[in-house]
Amino acid sequence: MTQICKKGPRFGVASRRSILKSGAAILSAAVLATTSVQAQEGTPKDGGTLRIAQTADIQPNNILAGRGGNNPFRHNVFDSLTVLDSETGQPRGVLATDWSSSDDGLTFTVQIRDDVTFHSGRPMTAEDVVYTLEQVAVPTNSSQMKPLVDEWISIEATGDYEVTITSETPIAPRVFDVFQLAVIVDRETFGGLQDGSEVIGTGPFEFDSWSPGASVRMTRNEDYWDDPAHLEAVEINVINDSTAMANALRGRVDMVLDLTPRDQVMFQGDPNIEIFNSPGGQFFPLGIDVTAEPFDNKALRQAIGYAIDRERIIDQVMSGAGEAASVWWRSNETGSTDEINSYYSYDPDRARALIAEAGAEGTTVPINVIGYGSVPAIYEIVQNNLRDVGLVPQGQILETAAFDQRQTAGDLGASFMQIHGLQGFSAATLVDALPALRTNNPSKFDPPRYEELKLALQSAQGEEAYAAALQELANFMLDEAFSHVLIKAQPIGAKRVEVQDLEFDNTGFLHLADTWLDD
Amino acid sequence: MLTFLARRLPSVALMLVVTALIAFLLPRLGGGDPAQVVAGPDATLAQVEAVREQLGLDRPVLVQFGDWAGRIVTGDFGTSLISNRPVAQLIASRLSSTMELAIAATLLMIVMGLGLGILAGSVRKGGSRAAIDGTLSVLLATPPHVTGLILILILGISWRLLPISGEVSVFDDPVTGLTYLILPAFALALPQAAMIARLIQARMSQVREEDFVDLAKAKGVPPRRIAISHVLRNSLGTAVIVTGVRVGEILAGAVVIEAIFARQGLGTLAVSAIQSRDYEVVQIIVLFAVVIAVVVHFLSEILLAALDPRIRLDS
Numbered sequence: 001m002t003q004i005c006k007k008g009p010r011f012g013v014a015s016r017r018s019i020l021k022s023g024a025a026i027l028s029a030a031v032l033a034t035t036s037v038q039a040q041e042g043t044p045k046d047g048g049t050l051r052i053a054q055t056a057d058i059q060p061n062n063i064l065a066g067r068g069g070n071n072p073f074r075h076n077v078f079d080s081l082t083v084l085d086s087e088t089g090q091p092r093g094v095l096a097t098d099w100s101s102s103d104d105g106l107t108f109t110v111q112i113r114d115d116v117t118f119h120s121g122r123p124m125t126a127e128d129v130v131y132t133l134e135q136v137a138v139p140t141n142s143s144q145m146k147p148l149v150d151e152w153i154s155i156e157a158t159g160d161y162e163v164t165i166t167s168e169t170p171i172a173p174r175v176f177d178v179f180q181l182a183v184i185v186d187r188e189t190f191g192g193l194q195d196g197s198e199v200i201g202t203g204p205f206e207f208d209s210w211s212p213g214a215s216v217r218m219t220r221n222e223d224y225w226d227d228p229a230h231l232e233a234v235e236i237n238v239i240n241d242s243t244a245m246a247n248a249l250r251g252r253v254d255m256v257l258d259l260t261p262r263d264q265v266m267f268q269g270d271p272n273i274e275i276f277n278s279p280g281g282q283f284f285p286l287g288i289d290v291t292a293e294p295f296d297n298k299a300l301r302q303a304i305g306y307a308i309d310r311e312r313i314i315d316q317v318m319s320g321a322g323e324a325a326s327v328w329w330r331s332n333e334t335g336s337t338d339e340i341n342s343y344y345s346y347d348p349d350r351a352r353a354l355i356a357e358a359g360a361e362g363t364t365v366p367i368n369v370i371g372y373g374s375v376p377a378i379y380e381i382v383q384n385n386l387r388d389v390g391l392v393p394q395g396q397i398l399e400t401a402a403f404d405q406r407q408t409a410g411d412l413g414a415s416f417m418q419i420h421g422l423q424g425f426s427a428a429t430l431v432d433a434l435p436a437l438r439t440n441n442p443s444k445f446d447p448p449r450y451e452e453l454k455l456a457l458q459s460a461q462g463e464e465a466y467a468a469a470l471q472e473l474a475n476f477m478l479d480e481a482f483s484h485v486l487i488k489a490q491p492i493g494a495k496r497v498e499v500q501d502l503e504f505d506n507t508g509f510l511h512l513a514d515t516w517l518d519d
Numbered sequence: 520m521l522t523f524l525a526r527r528l529p530s531v532a533l534m535l536v537v538t539a540l541i542a543f544l545l546p547r548l549g550g551g552d553p554a555q556v557v558a559g560p561d562a563t564l565a566q567v568e569a570v571r572e573q574l575g576l577d578r579p580v581l582v583q584f585g586d587w588a589g590r591i592v593t594g595d596f597g598t599s600l601i602s603n604r605p606v607a608q609l610i611a612s613r614l615s616s617t618m619e620l621a622i623a624a625t626l627l628m629i630v631m632g633l634g635l636g637i638l639a640g641s642v643r644k645g646g647s648r649a650a651i652d653g654t655l656s657v658l659l660a661t662p663p664h665v666t667g668l669i670l671i672l673i674l675g676i677s678w679r680l681l682p683i684s685g686e687v688s689v690f691d692d693p694v695t696g697l698t699y700l701i702l703p704a705f706a707l708a709l710p711q712a713a714m715i716a717r718l719i720q721a722r723m724s725q726v727r728e729e730d731f732v733d734l735a736k737a738k739g740v741p742p743r744r745i746a747i748s749h750v751l752r753n754s755l756g757t758a759v760i761v762t763g764v765r766v767g768e769i770l771a772g773a774v775v776i777e778a779i780f781a782r783q784g785l786g787t788l789a790v791s792a793i794q795s796r797d798y799e800v801v802q803i804i805v806l807f808a809v810v811i812a813v814v815v816h817f818l819s820e821i822l823l824a825a826l827d828p829r830i831r832l833d834s
Contacts, residue, residue, distance in 0.1 A: 053781075057791070061603060065559055139569035142558045146566070195603035211612055212602035213791050214783040237781075239684075240791055244781040248684040250676065252781070401551025401796055404560045408567055422561070435561055 105170030280508015335467030424507030636719025763819025
C-alpha cells in the first residue's frame with residue numbers, strides 16, 4: 001500500500017482549530033489588497049449570535065451538491081471526512097483520521113473517528129459514510145461529484161470505523177473533492193432534508209429553524225466531538241437584492257457575503273467595516289463551438305483569446321476584485337505555472353494576424369450571454385475588443401434559467417459566455433464536472449486526445465506525475481482554444497470589525513467553529 | 520343593494536376562473552425549467568430528467584392543470600418545487616409582513632391623498648396653486664423605488680433616524696415595528712396619494728361649476744359650508760373608487776419596495792419564486808393577488824353604491 005496521506009503535522013486532525021486558518025483575506029476598506037485574516041489579540045470570547053446576510057437561500061435538499069447558498073451553512077451543521085486547505089489545496093482530516101491507497105490506486109481505505117455523534121444523539125459509523133457516498137451517485141441529489149462516484153465499483157464498510165472504496169480507475173486524488181462536498185448525513189433522517197424538516201449532521205452547530213427564502217438559525221452543538229464553537233448561535237438572513245443586502249450591514253447584520261464589486265464601494269473609508277476576499281468564487285469563460293463554421297478554424301478561436309483585454313474587465317467591471325486567467329482551476333493547483341495561467345494575454349495585433357491567417361476578417365460572432373451577475377457587463381468589453389480586431393460580435397442576453405437549460409442540453413450556439421463555480425476543486429475533477437469542459441460540453445469539443453489526457457491526469461499518482469499530466473492537458477486545451485477563461489473572481493464579503501477568526505476552505509465554504517464576536 | 524351584489528358576483532367568479540388558468544399557464548410560457556433550477560446549473564441532462572420525474576413535471580400540462588385545479592378546490596395549495604414546503608405555509612409566513620406594509624401605506628395614501636387633494640382643490644391663487652401643482656407632479660412622476668432610495672439615503676444613512684433594512688412585526692413590538700414601516704410605507708404611498716389628490720382637485724373644480732353650487736351661493740350659504748357640504752362631499756365618490764384601484768397598485772409596488780428595504784413579504788417571495796421557476800408558488804401568489812384586488816374593488820363598488828343612489832338605481 002502506498003501511503004498518500006497520513007495523520008501528521010501537516011494533515012493532522014487533532015483539532016480543527018489549526019486546519020483552516022488563513023482561508024480568508026481581508027481587504028482594507030479603501031484598497032483591495034489582500035492580507036491574511038488576523039485574529040484579535042486576546043482570548044476568544046464565548047457567546048453571541050453572528051448575523052449573516054447573503055443573496056441566496058440555503059438548499060437542504062441539495063446538501064450533497066455545490067450550491068452558493070449552502071456555503072455558510074453546510075460545513076457548520078455537517079462535517080466532511082476531509083477539507084481542502086485554502087493555502088495548499090491539499091486535504092486535511094476532519095472526520096477522517098487516516099487514509100491510504102493501494103499501489104495501483106484502485107483501492108482506497110479511509111479510517112474515521114470513533115467518538116462522533118449526530119445531533120440526534122446517534123453515534124456515527126462507517127455505515128453512515130457508505131450511505132452518504134452512495135447518495136452522491138443518486139441523480140436527484142444533483143451532486144457535481146456524481147461522475148466520479150459512478151466510476152467506483154464498490155463502497156463498503158470494512159469495519160465499524162473504516163470504509164473501503166474500489167474502482168477500475170485510480171481513486172485518489174479526486175476522492176478528496178468528493179469528500180469535500182459530500183458532508184456526512186444521517187441515514188435515518190436523510191429524507192427530512194427534502195423540506196428541511198430534519199437537518200441532522202455532526203457539525204459544531206445544530207440546525208434550529210428555517211423560513212425558506214427568509215432566514216436560517218443554527219445553535220451551538222454543546223456535545224461536539226471537538227471543542228464547542230464560541231458563538232452561541234448563527235443567523236443567516238436571505239436578502240435577494242444585492243444592494244439591500246449590503247445595506248443590511250448598517251445595523252441589521254454583522255457580515256454580508258457575495259457583495260458585488262459595485263456595492264463594496266459603499267463601505268470604503270468606514271473604520272467599522274472590513275471588506276474581505278475569500279477562496280472559491282467564479283470563473284467567467286467564453287466558449288466556442290468547434291464544429292460551427294468558421295469557428296472550426298483553430299486560429300480564429302485563438303485570435304479571440306488574444307483579442308480580449310482581461311485586465312480591463314477586472315478594472316472596469318470587477319473594481320479590481322478579480323484575477324486574469326487562462327485556465328479553469330485555482331493557481332495553487334499542483335502543476336500550475338505562470339506560463340499556463342497567463343497563456344492568453346491581451347495582444348490585438350496577434351489576434352488580427354491570426355484572423356487574417358484564418359481568412360475570417362469581418363466574421364460575425366454570435367454570442368449567447370447568461371444574464372447573470374457581471375456577465376452582461378463583461379460582454380460589453382468583449383464585444384468592444386472583438387470589434388477592435390475586425391470581428392462583428394452579435395450578443396444575445398439570455399435569462400439565467402433559459403441559459404442553464406440550453407447549457408445542459410449542450411445547445412448554446414456558436415459562442416457563449418458562461419459563469420461557473422466550483423473554484424478550489426482539483427483540475428482532475430473539474431474536467432468532468434464543469435459544463436464547459438465535461439463530455440457533451442456545449443463547445444462540442446471531444447477529440448480522443450482530450451479524453452486520453454484527461455484520463456492521464458485523473459490516473460496520475462504522486463505530485464510529480466500529476467503536475468506533468470496537468471501541464472500537458474492544459475497546453476492542449478489552451479492550444480485548442482475551445483473555452484477561454486476570461487477572469488476568475490473571488491467572493492467579496494464585508495464584516496463588522498468585531499467579527500473575529502473567520503475561516504474559509506479552498507472552495508470557499510465557511511467554517512464558523514472558531515469565529516467569535518469581540519463585542 | 521342585494522340585486523346590485525347579485526349582478527356583480529358572476530363576473531367576479533368568472534374572473535377568478537380565468538385568472539386560475541392564466542396563473543397556471545403564464546409561468547410555463549416564460550421559458551426556463553424548475554427541474555433545471557433544482558438540479559443546478561452544472562447538472563447533466565440525466566440529472567435534470569431525474570428531477571423532472573421526481574417533481575411530476577414530465578406529465579402532460581393538461582394533467583398537471585387538472586391535478587392543480589382539483590387540489591385548489593379542496594383547499595390544498597400544493598408544495599413548493601424548490602423548498603418542498605407547503606405553499607400555504609410559505610404564504611402564511613410572509614403574509615403579515617406584506618399586510619402590515621400595505622395597510623400602513625394605504626392609510627398614509629388616504630390621509631395624504633385627501634389632505635393634498637382638498638388643499639389643491641381649495642387653493643385657487645396663482646403662486647400657491649402652482650407650488651401645489653408642482654409638488655403633485657413631482658410626486659406623481661417619481662416611482663416608489665426612487666423615493667425609497669432617496670429616503671434611505673437621507674433618513675437612513677445620512678441622518679440615521681430610521682432603520683433601512685429588515686422588519687419587526689408591529690404585533691411583537693409596536694413602536695419598533697412602526698419605525699421599520701415608516702420609510703417603506705411612505706415610499707409606497709406618495710405617488711398613489713398624489714394620484715388621489717389630483718383626482719380630488721379636478722373633481723372639486725368640476726363640482727364648483729355645477730348649478731347647485733351657484734344656487735347655494737345665491738342663497739347666501741357661507742363659503743366654508745359650500746366647500747365642505749356641497750363641493751367636497753360631491754367630489755369624494757371619485758376618491759373612494761380610485762382608492763380601491765390604488766390598493767392594487769400598492770400591492771404591486773410592494774414587490775419592489777420589499778426588495779429595497781429587505782423585507783420578507785409576499786413580494787420578495789414572488790420574485791424569488793419567479794426567478795427559480797417555482798410554479799406552485801407563483802400560481803398561488805398570482806391567484807391570491809387577483810382575489811385581493813377583486814375583493815378590494817368589489818368592496819369599493821359597494822361603498823360607492825352606498826354613497827351614490829344613482830349607482831344602485833342604474834344596477
